[in-house]
Amino acid sequence: MNRKSRHNTEGKLSAKRPYHHGDLRRALLDAGRELLEEKGADGFSLRACALRAGVSHAAPAHHFKDMKALFTALATEAFDLFGQALADARDESLTPKQQIVTSFRAYLGFARAHPAWFKLMFDSARLEWHDEVLKEAGAKAYEQLSLLSKPFIDSSGKPAPLIEMLVWSLPHGVAHLELAGQIGCDYAPISDQWLEDYLKLTAELLDRL
Amino acid sequence: MNRKSRHNTEGKLSAKRPYHHGDLRRALLDAGRELLEEKGADGFSLRACALRAGVSHAAPAHHFKDMKALFTALATEAFDLFGQALADARDESLTPKQQIVTSFRAYLGFARAHPAWFKLMFDSARLEWHDEVLKEAGAKAYEQLSLLSKPFIDSSGKPAPLIEMLVWSLPHGVAHLELAGQIGCDYAPISDQWLEDYLKLTAELLDRL
DNA sequence: AAGGAAAACTTGACAGTGACAAGATAAAAT
């Protein structure tokens, strides 16, 4: 996995990378992430991605059979980081209500910090959901939501899926609506203060379950 | 606006449509709607749309300057029908709580009945939100949500935007998650009974505001 | 009714796309 080839000390490509990239898969994912943020999923191009990674237009095919496969790999990384962000937001010393505020803030924070990734994670048409790795990353992130919901499931005695969807919808609804441009621009403006009020309100509601 | 040209009684195109379509804009919107449902927004093609409408590949340009413009027009129609669906769900004889159940059912019903339209409505990258007609259609639909929220704004004394976003998030979150394939397939299965339970739960929550 | 302007639709072209095939090169395995 050395980045420089030991052969080809002065190859025909003057002062350029060796024929073999070393870790093209990684480079493509990095380039893809950048392009996704810059151009969005529309406007994304495999060829531009290959160019940015410094390889020819057909090189990606050896690491991702499809554009869908590349997107799937990108979404997998996104779910990993998303799940990690939610896990980091957990604090056993908090009350369930306080935990909601903290976790929802992390949920919305991730969506704002990585809008392209967030959109991709829920863009079913571009992803290969049969992929086991993606499924696992998604399930792991969902686990955090499940953990977050548990106190309210126990106290209310209602079915877990019901409460989990409620807990999921509350941050996801605003997150998606904001990224869709439905919040902030027109209709109602959104401020940091507004967001905090929303978090507090949702926590209160769940606490009254 | 007559559909058949009065001239060209036996034109060179044997038994075919006249040179002028009559209402190509309408035909393109209809064909576009079908294609959107069949192929999704990815996989959609202007040329395929033109072909289905029975015109040449460059004909759409005279009615929609862009692909974005066509999508914008389609989304406008979608918002119109969406707003109408929400308006139809209104019933002055219902209590605010009952009205929530009814309207949320309509919200989710629309998303399920017209998934392609619903996705397009919130696909900001594909739409031209500077378009006044689209903005107006969106605002009109939002008005229904505003109307639905009013009783809870009054009774709780909380800021309107806050409650409106809460009321919006509750059905929108599930709707989007379901269309994103996050509900139903993996994780928690979703049934009609589940949906009704969810509606009832959200209505109770809002009633306790 | 006639003729000129405008609108609606056509064909043709261009650069860019994802995907595939076949060849070149480097690394790994034997």
Next chain:
DNA sequence: ATTTTATCTTGTCACTGTCAAGTTTTCCTT
């Protein structure tokens, strides 16, 4: 050292959106 395999390249294909230029119809003015 030789063969096999993985990696990357060039070349090509059908298809895309958009623009330009030409053709056909309708509309507007007189």
